[in-house]
Amino acid sequence: xxxxxxxxxxxxxxxxxxxxxxxxxxxxxxxxxxxGLTLLxxxxxxxxxxxxxxxxxxxxxxxxxxxxxxxxxxxxxxRHWLGTDFIGRDILCQLLAGARIxxxxxxxxxxxxxxxxxxxxxxxxxxxxxVDTLLMRLADMIMVMPTLLxxxxxxxxxxxxxxxxxxxxxxxxxxxxxxxxxxxxxxSLKQRPFIEAAKVAGASHFxxxxxxxxxxxxxxxxxxxxxxxxxxxxxxAALAFLGFGDPGTVSWGMMLQWVWKTGHMFQAPYWLLxxxxxxxxxxxxxxxxxxxxxxxxxxxxxxxxxxE
Amino acid sequence: xxxRKFIFKRLIEIFIIFxxxxxxxxxxxxxxxxxxxxxxxxxxxxxxxxxxxxxQLGLNRPIWTQYVYYLKNFMTxxxxxxxxxxxxxxxxxxxxxxxxxxxxxxxxxxxAFAGVFLGKIASWHKGEKTDIWxxxxxxxxxxxxxxxxxxILIWLFAYKIGGFPLNGMIxxxxxxxxxxxxxxxxxDVVHHMVLPLLTLFLIHFGSYLLIMRSSMLDTxxxxxxxxxxxKGLTEKVIRNRHAAxxxxxxxxxxxxxxxxxxxxxxxLTETVFSxxxxxxxxxxxxxxxxxxxxxxxxxxxxxxxxxxxLLVDVFYAYLDPRIRY
Numbered sequence: 138x139x140x141x142x143x144x145x146x147x148x149x150x151x152x153x154x155x156x157x158x159x160x161x162x163x164x165x166x167x168x169x170x171x172x173g174l175t176l177l178x179x180x181x182x183x184x185x186x187x188x189x190x191x192x193x194x195x196x197x198x199x200x201x202x203x204x205x206x207x208x209x210x211x212x213x214x215x216r217h218w219l220g221t222d223f224i225g226r227d228i229l230c231q232l233l234a235g236a237r238i239x240x241x242x243x244x245x246x247x248x249x250x251x252x253x254x255x256x257x258x259x260x261x262x263x264x265x266x267x268v269d270t271l272l273m274r275l276a277d278m279i280m281v282m283p284t285l286l287x288x289x290x291x292x293x294x295x296x297x298x299x300x301x302x303x304x305x306x307x308x309x310x311x312x313x314x315x316x317x318x319x320x321x322x323x324x325s326l327k328q329r330p331f332i333e334a335a336k337v338a339g340a341s342h343f344x345x346x347x348x349x350x351x352x353x354x355x356x357x358x359x360x361x362x363x364x365x366x367x368x369x370x371x372x373x374a375a376l377a378f379l380g381f382g383d384p385g386t387v388s389w390g391m392m393l394q395w396v397w398k399t400g401h402m403f404q405a406p407y408w409l410l411x412x413x414x415x416x417x418x419x420x421x422x423x424x425x426x427x428x429x430x431x432x433x434x435x436x437x438x439x440x441x442x443x444x445e
Numbered sequence: 446x447x448x449r450k451f452i453f454k455r456l457i458e459i460f461i462i463f464x465x466x467x468x469x470x471x472x473x474x475x476x477x478x479x480x481x482x483x484x485x486x487x488x489x490x491x492x493x494x495x496x497x498x499x500x501q502l503g504l505n506r507p508i509w510t511q512y513v514y515y516l517k518n519f520m521t522x523x524x525x526x527x528x529x530x531x532x533x534x535x536x537x538x539x540x541x542x543x544x545x546x547x548x549x550x551x552x553x554x555x556x557a558f559a560g561v562f563l564g565k566i567a568s569w570h571k572g573e574k575t576d577i578w579x580x581x582x583x584x585x586x587x588x589x590x591x592x593x594x595x596x597i598l599i600w601l602f603a604y605k606i607g608g609f610p611l612n613g614m615i616x617x618x619x620x621x622x623x624x625x626x627x628x629x630x631x632x633d634v635v636h637h638m639v640l641p642l643l644t645l646f647l648i649h650f651g652s653y654l655l656i657m658r659s660s661m662l663d664t665x666x667x668x669x670x671x672x673x674x675x676k677g678l679t680e681k682v683i684r685n686r687h688a689a690x691x692x693x694x695x696x697x698x699x700x701x702x703x704x705x706x707x708x709x710x711x712x713l714t715e716t717v718f719s720x721x722x723x724x725x726x727x728x729x730x731x732x733x734x735x736x737x738x739x740x741x742x743x744x745x746x747x748x749x750x751x752x753x754x755l756l757v758d759v760f761y762a763y764l765d766p767r768i769r770y
Contacts, residue, residue: 169584278462280702281750285709286727290470290743293731294477368706371590375713378592379728393593397717402596403604413593421588 160433170429176422184240187233197227199234199387210405220407223399232411235389239370239419242304246369247362249308254315255358259346262323276313284310285375292381300383307369315361322354356434363427367420374416389416448762459751466747471515484736487528525737534741538723545722549711552645557700560653561693568661569684587651591710595644595717602640610637612719641718648710656699661692694765701757704750
C-alpha cells in the first residue's frame with residue numbers, strides 16, 4: 138500500500154515542478170511581471186533596512202529618534218538624506234519603517250481575507266441551497282459598504298484602533314469579492330467526475346472540500362491575494378492619512394498626514410513627495426504582479442498578449 | 446412591467462440590508478466603551494435641553510425600548526443634535542448631500558466617458574505605441590494614492606502655478622456681494638471644483654480605460670463585427686457604432702461595483718479640499734468625537750451607495766436591451 142503512494146507523491150512533485158518551470162517561463166517573459174517583481178524586491182530591501190537604521194545611531198529611529206541639533210523641518214543633507222520632519226526626525230528612516238508597515242499590513246490583511254473568502258466561497262458553492270443564499274447575501278451586503286468609512290465609524294465608536302485591529306477589519310470587509318469567484322469555481326468543480334468519485338468512495342464533506350476542491354481553487358485565491366494586498370495598503374494609508382492610524386507605528390499614510398497637518402506642504406517637497414511615491418509604486422508593483430499572474434493562470438489572456 | 450417588478454424586489458432587498466446595518470450600528474454603539482449618554486448628549490447643553498433630548502431618544506429606558514426608539518427616530522428623520530454645530534443632524538447632512546452628489550457624479554461621468562473613449566483608441570491601436578502608453582498611463586493613474594494626488598495638485602495648481610483656490614466650494618466675497626449674478630456664482634463653484642474633480646478623474650479613468658480596452662478586444666472578435674466588415678462598412682463606423690457601444694457595457698457594471706471604493710475616495714478628496722460634502726463631515730465628526738453627526742453621515746452614505754447601485758442596474762438594463770429583469 139505504501140509503495141504506490143510514494144510513487145504518486147514523486148509523480149505529483151515532478152508535475153508540480155514542471156508546471157512551475159513552465160509558468161515561471163511565461164511569467165518571466167511578461168514585462169509587467171518583471172517590473173512589478175523588481176519593485177517589490179526594492180521595497181523588501183527597504184523594509185529590511187529599517188531594522189538596522191536605529192542601530193547606526195539612535196537619532197535614526199523613525200519614531201523617537203530626534204536629531205539633537207535640528208528641531209524643525211530641514212531639507213536634505215549628508216546627515217539626513219531626505220531631510221527631517223517638523224521635530225527633527227529623519228525622513229528616510231520613516232520611509233524605510235513605512236515600507237515594513239506597508240508589507241506587514243498588506244500581506245497579513247490580504248492573507249486573512251483570502252483565507253476567509255476561499256473557505257466561505259467553497260462552503261457556499263459546495264453546500265448550495267440555504268447556506269449558499271445566506272452567505273452570498275452577506276457577501277453582497279459587505280461588498281457595498283465602503284471599507285474605509287466603516288473603519289472610520291468603528292474608530293469613532295471604539296477610539297484609536299491598534300494596527301492589528303485595522304488589519305483584521307480590512308480582512309473582514311474584503312473577503313466577498315474573493316468568495317464570489319471561488320464559489321463560481323466550486324460550483325463547476327462540483328459537477329466533475331472526481332468529486333463524484335470521492336463521494337462514492339465515502340469521503341466526508343470536509344475531506345472533499347479541503348482535499349479535493351481546495352487544491353483546485355488555490356491558484357485563483359493566490360491571484361486574488363495580490364489584488365487584496367493593494368487594497369489593504371491603500372485603506373491603511375488612507376486611514377492613517379486622515380489621522381486614525383495606529384499612533385505607535387510610522388506608516389507612509391501617517392507621514393503624509395504629518396506633512397499636511399503641520400502645514401509643511403508648500404515648503405517641504407522633500408517631505409511631501411517620497412511617501413506618496415512609495416505608496417503609489419508599491420501598490421503598482423503588486424497590481425502588475427497580479428496582472429502577470431493572471432496571464433500565467435489564464436491561457437486565454439496569454440495568447441492574446443503573445444500572438445497576433 | 447418586469448423591470449418594475451425587479452426594482453420593487455431590489456428596493457425590498459435594500460430595505461432589509463439597511464435595516465441590518467442600522468441594527469448592527471446600534472449593537473456596536475452599545476458594545477463600545479463609555480457611557481452612551483455622554484456620547485449622544487452634548488456636555489455643553491443646558492440640563493433641561495439634555496433632559497429633553499434623552500427623553501426623546503429614549504436613553505433612560507431599557508435597551509429594547511431604546512432600540513425601538515432608535516428605529517422610530519430614524520424613520521422620522523430625528524438623528525439627534527450635532528455637538529459641533531448645535532443643529533439637528535438631519536438638516537446638516539441633507540445640505541451636505543447635494544454638494545457631494547454634484548462633485549461625485551460629475552467626476553464619475555467624466556472619467557467613465559474618458560475611459561471609454563481612450564480605451565477604444567487603445568484597443569484599436571493594440572500593440573502599437575499609443576496603446577502601450579495609454580495602458581501604462583492608466584495603470585499608473587489607477588494605482589496612485591488619492592490623498593497624495595490631491596496634495597500634489599494643490600501644491601502645483603494652487604501654489605506653484607496659481608490660478609486655482611486652495612480649498613472650499615465658494616469664495617465668500619463673491620457670494621456676499623449683492624451685485625454678483627447667478628452666472629458668476631456658478632462659475633465660482635466650477636472654479637473651486639476643478640481641482641477636486643481632476644483628482645477624482647485621475648484616479649478613476651484608468652480602471653475604466655483598462656476595462657474598456659479588454660472588453661473592446663473581446664468584442665472585436667465577435668461574428669457580427671466580421672459581418673460588418675463583410676458588408677463593407679468603414680472601419681470608423683465599425684469601431685464607433687458596432688463595437689464600442691457593446692464594449693462599453695462592462696464599464697457601466699464596473700462603475701456600480703466600484704462605487705463603494707469610489708465613495709471612500711470621494712470622502713478623502715472632500716477632506717483634503719475642504720469641500721463641504723458628506724464624506725468630509727463624516728471624517729470631521731469622527732475626529733471631533735461628534736458621534737450623532739458621524740452616525741447620521743455614515744447611514745446616509747450607506748443609503749446613497751445602496752440606492753445608486755440599483756440605479757446603475759436599471760441604467761444597465763436600459764442600455765442593454767438583451768437584459769430583462
